[in-house]
Amino acid sequence: MSEAAIPSIAELRRAIATGRRTVDEALDLQREAFGRGAALHRCVVEHAHASQPVARAPLSGIAMAHKDVFHTGLRAAGQGRPSGSQAGATTAAASAALQRLAAQGASYLGALAMAEFACGATAENPHFVAPLNPLDPAAAVGGSSSGSAVAVAAGLCRASLGTDTAGSVRIPASTCGVVGFKPGPGAIDARGVSPLAPSLDTVGVIARSVSDAAHVFAALQPDEAPLAQCLASPEGIEQALSRHRPWRVASALDQPDLRDDVAHRLGRFESRATSRAVAWRRIALRGLEPLSCLAQVVLHVEAALTHAHSARHALDSLAPITQAIVLPGWAVPAAWYRHAREARAAWRDAFVAAHLAQADVLLLPSLPRGVPDARAVTTTADGFDPRELVALHRYHAFANYLGLPALSFPVGTDARGRPVCIQALAAPGNEAGLLAFGHQFAATASPLLH
Template sequence: MSDAGMPSIAALRRSIATGASSADEALALQREAFERGAAVHRCVVERATDSRPVAHAPLSGIAMAHKDVFGAGLRAAGQGRPEGAAADAVTSPPSAPLRRLSERGATYLGALVMAEYACGATAENPHFPAPLNPLDPAAAVGGSSSGSAVAVAAGLCRASLGTDTAGSVRIPASTCGVVGFKPGAGVIDPGGVSQLAPSLDTVGVVARSVSDAAHVFAALLPDEAPMAQRLLSLEGIEEDLSRHRRWRVASALDQPDLRDDVASRLGAFESRATSHAVAWHRASLHGLDELSCLAQIVLHVEAAATHAHSVRHALDSLAPITQSILLPGWAVPAAWYRQACEARAGWRDAFVAGHLSQADVLLLPSLPRGVPDAQTVTTTSDRFDPRELVALHRYHAFVNYLGLPSLSFPIGTDARGRPVCIQAIGAPGAEAELLAFGHQFAAPTGAPSVPAARNVRRASALLH
């Protein structure tokens, strides 16, 4: 994996602030990378019209494309449906996250492909060509924020917004070897963002580096938030991420379902981390299966309610994998859903007390069996293996049920050269700590930008 190519958000900010380049020059470079890569990786739904950067704003000169659940003003979110088929396919004001990024100076490049209605842990969507994993065309691309992960890994943009309901930011980030960040419940304003299961949905960030994710996350926060204030300083975010800490870590990386080469890489990571003065202890994930079941109950019931119109009036047009998420919710007893909702706070309190009262982060595998071949997680393939599909979301959905923040990031590669990622989970309000931990321990991310050689030369020129 490599992070060569487009300069980081922090580097672009410094270059523009010092006059080494202009916001217009930076945007021209990013637009070229976006246009060239879009055709190669099949991850773009629609390109935005040209727009000028907001002058003297923290993210002026930074361009991003986002998952197609964010209303952009002139175009409503497509939600992975055929053009014009989404139930809310009317023009609407920009969603709160896009409006916030715009106020902070960011430029919108366009909408990215996704699983239909954000249903599914892979990029499987019969309405669009399957996006290609930039690291390995035979490898799976996770979902549902598939286009976001592909665009970022391929260097089309440094960061992208997605949504995470049961791992939909962290899973595709892990399959593509980039950073996936899911803040805690309610931290980011979801106004105007298309929903799947409202009490589980979280706006998240896919990024080339933890630093990039931190800059975008800070831009989404209210003005009075400490990280939002630090964004106003040119080096504020970087200083916070790099500040020396003695980490207290609870590790549940040693899970029984790990593939051997993944287990070896996770073990090597533990050795490296403990040698850097990390206070480390083992943790046991008691109750994971029950938590996962509760998360699935909430997901199915709320998804069925959210998209009841499509189920009633356009069922035949929905992909089978979408139907498998929406239809079970109509059969779940109301008492099960009510009990799952009522039990949530108790489960969260017990989980935090048991795992995070004496630790800053809890570590879990992200993909215990590594990144699978695309055909083994595509339900219409004769090579489909349901065990591989289950492994993609095994350690993710329960985090949404608990409403906790989580960060996935690569730590190396497996025997096939595909990324191995871990997931760091924090207590409520621990977003800044998670980002700092990932900044210290993440491996380089993504594939070289496309086309790598030309963009590396031009990117270098921007910084000198």
């Protein structure tokens, strides 16, 4: 990972609170880093005009850029499409999330690259040059929140909002060695965010650290929420995350499809972490295959409905990967979709009872085969390997279907020096506990996090 010139959100807040930096000095630092790295990493699609932040708000002096799926009020989300191809491009109201961040003092740096219409697990998008992975230019960048992960990993900003429908926050975060946080459905207001599959879509955060992600998540919560109240002081979030908890952990890290060097790194993490938990037990992961199938049914049908106009009137302009997600939805029997929707609550209750009734978190691999080469997951490349592409999203989509909060973070590197990440899941509504687990267990787990 590139060396971060920008201090953490907590550090910036402390510096501003104690007078070591002014808000303008902090913003100048972040704007300079963003402008300097944008062209190098090919992750920025539009630079925002500088605006005056709300004075004396919790995030005054903090600047972020976000996936180009959020309407800004001045510009409709580009959604990874060519300029001018989106109807109503200047009329959409600003998204609720961006409005909330602005009210909390945060400044907006610009829009970041993404897969077309948020379709796909990689940065592949024929309309734009693919962003480069800051850790290794030959390595893949996950999707669809590709630009957000690259910008954060490259040190262009400390955090970025993305969206996660089947892993689109956690996958790119894992390929770039940063934190990916997908809260439960509705935990972050999605009004003004371009949809893909509405019952799966979740606004999430990609960040340099769990603390950074928690600051952004807290700023997006209602004022009365306990985590939001912790924003009142610069130390409040990290104090809440660091509070001692008697952790009960269910581990399903030992999966049969792990590459050997990934398995070795996950085993080392598990060996270190077990001593810090009150209870740590290995469990068998149940229901992954049927849950993944149900998630795919919902994804294809809802994506087909969302993008019906484009499929009918501009099909030839759609990327092949977009077509591969949208078009199958028209062939899915209505009864399959109805069953997938009606069975969801029962599957969620059964999964939580089996895996989280006696545990605060469930641990899974994020990328079981590690971070692949970009050519191995680029469908038009000579070295394309479908198995590598499938491995990117194998452990992610079911969490969206079940509505479980999920957090991915690196725990070390593989034999090629690329990040190895785990994914932690929690029961519905336990986002604060999940962030606390990540903060305590990721803080010293990997040199990639700083």
